[in-house]
Amino acid sequence: MDPLIQVTPPGPRARAVLERDAGVVSQSMVRAYPLVIERAEGTNLWDVDGNRYLDFTAGISVMNVGWNHxxxxxxxxxxxxxxxxxxxxxxxxxxxxxxxxxxxxxxxxxxxxxxxxxxxxxxxxxxxxxxxxxxxxxxxxxxxxxxxxxxxxxxxxxxxxxxxxxxxxxxxxxxxxxxxxxxxxxxxxxxxxxxxxxxxxxxxxxxxxxxxxxxxxxxxxxxxxxxxxxxxxxxxxxxxxxxxxxxxxxxxxxxxxxxxxxxxxxxxxxxxxxxxxxxxxxxxxxxxxxxxxxxxxxxxxxxxxxxxxxxxxxxxxxxxxxxxxxxxxxREKGFGERVTETGEHLIAGLQGLMERHRIIGDVRGIGLMAAIELVRDRGTKEPAREERNEILKRAFEAGLTLLPAGESAIRFSPPLTIRPAEIDAGLAILDRAMEGY
Known part of the structure; x- marks a missing residue:
């Protein structure tokens, strides 16, 4: 399903949970943005305020066969x-x-x-x-x-x-x-x-x-x-x-x-x-x-x-x-081949984004393990870390979950069961999140 943002995240319930978290849980983790997950299915996550997200993280490459298969x-x-x-x-x-x-x-x-x-x-x-x-x-x-x-x-x-x-x-x-x-x-x-x-x-x-x-x-x-x-x-x-x-x-x-x-x-x-x-x-x-x-x-x-x-x-x-x-x-027939084909679709979409946004210095990946590296200048390849973090935040607020990698890269590791149409929907959100870059 496409994202559905009903309350600007983090909503009131999410903020309450995050406040409790700050009071009792070790803060040694680094969280990319304030997402408080309540349930998940397939390629979608729901937060405690009822917002639905399209997931391009697979829980840090854990939910390869989809959430709650x-x-x-x-x-x-x-x-x-x-x-x-x-x-x-x-x-x-x-x-x-x-x-x-x-x-x-x-x-x-x-x-x-x-x-x-x-x-x-x-x-x-x-x-x-x-x-x-x-x-x-x-x-x-x-x-x-x-x-x-x-x-x-x-x-x-x-x-x-x-x-x-x-x-x-x-x-x-x-x-x-x-x-x-x-x-x-x-x-x-x-x-x-x-x-x-x-x-x-x-x-x-x-x-x-x-x-x-x-x-x-x-x-x-x-x-x-x-x-x-x-x-x-x-x-x-x-x-x-x-x-x-x-x-x-x-x-x-x-x-x-x-x-x-x-x-x-x-x-x-x-x-x-x-x-x-x-x-x-x-x-x-x-x-x-x-x-x-x-x-x-x-x-x-x-x-x-x-x-x-x-x-x-x-x-x-x-x-x-x-x-x-x-x-x-x-082990289902064609599982790996479908991952390869979907990965090629993802890379092609990222290359299209690179043509529209000069902040993208590199597109790379194999299968559904892909990334774009953001740079302030394609010639010097100066990392654009702050800009990367802002783009991740914008995408999250629009209903797309992504994760950083390296100094200034965005990784794409969705569930391996993701469909090309869902990739297109996610990249459209990312395209809007990168406006001005």
């Missing part, structure tokens, strides 16, 4: 009536086992062993511990602009915003490398040369001046950077990174927490490059709105012994039942 809701209701928590670390239950079987059947060959947790950050923590245990090495390499979570190991990898790290160190021994950004390359290069330049930096700078490759347990990478700005690297990048890891016995960890679950048209974004990581981290969309994360590796890599790592709620039956329903929807 009936199959997910039904599976959770049925499972909770029978058993929600099975203490999977001490006992066993069939639902998590069945989920693991279904999941590995959708992954590239070799990714066949599943560790259960509850969030993206937990899947990354497990990946770090597993990499250290398997290689007996202690260092990691990750990338500037990357976001991997806020727990200590995940935060050690993260290098997106200084506020996320300020006063929390010291961190794990992580060395950061530049991520190949075709819009803002390190040197005057493009395409595959941009990717190879990033690999050269690791070889010629990091391995020469900071850490020897035989001390590196893993390189952790987002196949498409999420919080850093929805940056799509050249396809050669992951292939070259895979070769570099193989050369030095380093594990390649793909953080697919945001890019996985068909967000890019493939179940894993790394599949676009023909690369199979040693370890994959998945969460967000996997549970259809319930906390569910998995760290997946091969039998050869996941050899840690009983008692070495576990989670009280990992393998929660209610979450795994939701996950089974999500996987069932994603």
């Amino acid at each position: 009936p199959a997910v809701v039904g599976a959770v209701r049925e499972q909770v009536g029978r058993l929600s928590h099975a203490a999977f670390l001490d006992f066993c239950a069939e639902v998590p086992v069945r989920f693991a079987e279904e999941l590995v059947g959708m992954l590239p060959a070799g990714l066949d062993r599943v560790y259960f947790s509850n969030s993206g950050a937990e899947t990354v923590e497990a990946a770090l511990k597993l990499a250290r245990h398997h290689t007996k090495r202690k260092y990691f390499i990750s990338f500037y602009g990357g976001f991997h979570g806020r727990t200590y190991g995940a935060l050690s990898l993260t290098a997106a915003k200084v506020i996320q790290r300020k006063h929390f160190g010291p961190f794990l021994p992580v060395v950061h490398a530049p991520y190949p950004d075709p819009y803002r390359p390190l040197c005057p290069c493009s395409g595959d040369e941009c990717a190879l330049d990033a690999i050269r930096y690791i070889k010629e700078e990091i391995f020469r001046t900071e850490v020897s490759p035989e001390e590196v347990a893993a390189i952790v990478v987002e196949p498409v950077q999420g919080e850093g700005g929805y940056i799509v690297p050249p396809r050669l990048f992951l292939r070259a990174l895979r070769d570099l890891c193989d050369e030095h016995g380093i594990l390649l960890v793909a953080d697919e927490v945001q890019s996985g679950c068909y967000r890019t048209g493939r179940f894993l974004a790394s599949e676009h490059s023909g690369v199979v990581p040693d370890i994959v981290c998945l969460a967000k969309a996997l549970g259809g709105g319930l906390p569910l994360g998995v760290t997946v590796a091969s039998d050869e890599v996941m050899t840690w012994p009983p008692g070495s790592h576990a989670s009280t709620f990992g393998g929660n039956c209610a979450a795994c039942a939701a996950g089974l329903a999500v996987l069932s929807v994603m």
